[in-house]
Amino acid sequence: MDYQKITVTIQPRTPWVDVFIDELSELGCDSFEETKKGFNAYIPNHELNENLKNHLKSLVKNKNFQFDYTLEKIPSKNWNEIWEKSFEPIIVGDWCSILAPFHETKKTTNHTIIIEPKMSFGTGHHETTYMMVETMKSIDFQKKKVLDMGTGTGILAILAKKMNAEYVEAIDIDSEAVENCVENASRNHVEVVSKLGSKEHIKGKLFDAILANINRNILLEQMPLYGESLKPGGMLILSGFLTEDEQTVTAAAKKENIILSDKKNKENWLCLAFIKE
Known part of the structure; x- marks a missing residue:
């Protein structure tokens, strides 16, 4: 693309x-x-x-x-060259390192994720990806079924699998992102089910956790489906919007009996964690 x-x-x-x-x-x-x-x-x-x-x-x-x-x-073929010139390692405390194949891989963090993004986004430079990764630290993914909506490079899906999730489904509307997610999952020696498309893939399914780092309008549009697809007690982690959008997003979630439990902000970007009642 x-x-x-x-x-x-x-x-x-x-x-x-x-x-x-x-x-x-x-x-x-x-x-x-x-x-x-x-x-x-x-x-x-x-x-x-x-x-x-x-x-x-x-x-x-x-x-x-x-x-x-x-x-x-x-053009898609130029993205790697542009990206490699600007991409720096992302270190989320002692929790997670997000690196490229050409970076030094000896990092003293609990998890290391190696990605080569091609034309998909979510490399971790953006504040929202950083906060999503940071928020995931406090969640128990052991033997859980997880959805990563708008997966991009697959960072969140890969991390969930590294945290011992039983099943991780990663969805994106961009065919190159899906292909890239598959490659990055293989590069990190984890199994992720990657699918091309959108919300049509999750109707009728139930998840223990849903991760979505996409823009506000899409999140608001898909919120009812998140409510249907999240098990009672399940976690919903959202980002991709500004601090001023907090009330709008939390109100939409509350309509689906999804209640705010935690939040982080970084450079005016917001990450919200919810629990399904």
């Missing part, structure tokens, strides 16, 4: 970086990378739409801040 990279420069950075990342996620961008001058946003090439283009043009004209952007098409 080809992507469009939107390189945004903004002054002042605060609070506008967080504001515009939220706005662009609503308009279809699915991954972000903060920079010293602003941020980079990524959107599948086929999803680049007129609403997004017009919104970017309107921001350039706004006199309340200095905003500029460029668009660059990134």
